[in-house]
Amino acid sequence: MTQTFRKQIVQRITRNFLDILILRLIQTEPMWGYKIIKKTERLFGLKIRHGALYPLLNSMEAKGYLRSQKKTERGRVRKVYKITSKGIELVDAYYDFLKEQLQRLDIKEA
Amino acid sequence: MTQTFRKQIVQRITRNFLDILILRLIQTEPMWGYKIIKKTERLFGLKIRHGALYPLLNSMEAKGYLRSQKKTERGRVRKVYKITSKGIELVDAYYDFLKEQLQRLDIKEA
DNA sequence: TACAATATGTCCTTTTCAAGACATATCGGC
DNA sequence: GCCGATATGTCTTGAAAAGGACATATTGTA
Numbered sequence: 001m002t003q004t005f006r007k008q009i010v011q012r013i014t015r016n017f018l019d020i021l022i023l024r025l026i027q028t029e030p031m032w033g034y035k036i037i038k039k040t041e042r043l044f045g046l047k048i049r050h051g052a053l054y055p056l057l058n059s060m061e062a063k064g065y066l067r068s069q070k071k072t073e074r075g076r077v078r079k080v081y082k083i084t085s086k087g088i089e090l091v092d093a094y095y096d097f098l099k100e101q102l103q104r105l106d107i108k109e110a
Numbered sequence: 111m112t113q114t115f116r117k118q119i120v121q122r123i124t125r126n127f128l129d130i131l132i133l134r135l136i137q138t139e140p141m142w143g144y145k146i147i148k149k150t151e152r153l154f155g156l157k158i159r160h161g162a163l164y165p166l167l168n169s170m171e172a173k174g175y176l177r178s179q180k181k182t183e184r185g186r187v188r189k190v191y192k193i194t195s196k197g198i199e200l201v202d203a204y205y206d207f208l209k210e211q212l213q214r215l216d217i218k219e220a
Numbered sequence: 221t222a223c224a225a226t227a228t229g230t231c232c233t234t235t236t237c238a239a240g241a242c243a244t245a246t247c248g249g250c
Numbered sequence: 251g252c253c254g255a256t257a258t259g260t261c262t263t264g265a266a267a268a269g270g271a272c273a274t275a276t277t278g279t280a
Binding site: 001002005006008009010012013015016017086089090092093094095096097098099101102 | 111112115116118119120122123125126127196199200202203204205206207208209211212
């Protein structure tokens with residue numbers, strides 16, 4: 001049961017915070033879309049549809065969280081993404097909130 | 111900007127993990143729907159629509175996370191909810207996941 | 221030359237979700 | 251008696267999201 005709950009939580013987080021997961025990955029190392037798909041599958045068993053990822057990456061760049069550069073290597077044209085300072089701010093806000101959440105809610109009211 | 115990001119994260123978490131927020135509240139103290147609405151508004155400035163809350167509470171009870179008891183006090187019929195052991199397990203899975211997330215993703219691969 | 225893998229993109233259809241309206245009942249104060 | 255607060259419930263409508271198909275180009279291998 002505990003394992004089932006874990007899976008449920010992971011699914012819900014990755015569905016709703018996919019953008020932040022991607023930012024966290026790119027923060028550790030600049031990456032392109034296809035690599036993100038392969039990496040999340042290996043690391044987390046998470047299959048991101050490319051039809052969901054590419055529009056998301058584009059919108060994240062438009063919002064200023066990422067910056068891309070086209071790089072060609074052995075005929076493969078890749079859009080390599082780097083995180084921006086704005087992107088780092090968003091990830092930090094996420095981490096800060098998680099820390100806050102871990103402080104249990106047993107605040108007694110007046 | 112940092113504050114804007116915070117608000118964005120809070121909104122996204124509370125939209126997607128409202129059930130767990132409710133479980134956490136009820137875990138600290140048994141409660142009924144109307145009180146949850148008033149309490150989250152006072153504590154977090156979070157306005158939960160009753161049209162969203164009551165069906166959620168019912169489905170959470172159906173799933174075994176909560177157990178309710180009708181209590182009448184001065185003519186007010188309240189459905190007081192208590193968290194079940196299954197509900198506690200779900201909350202714990204959430205906390206465990208948060209802790210895991212806080213460990214940054216700088217895992218280098220082989 | 222055909223096929224799998226790499227690489228990025230759009231689009232449509234279905235399903236899910238959120239907001240607000242509709243609905244009912246009691247109590248206390250004016 | 252009426253209104254605001256307490257208390258719980260459903261339902262419809264519209265918007266957002268998820269899934270999968272359609273689309274294209276290159277490289278390496280069988």
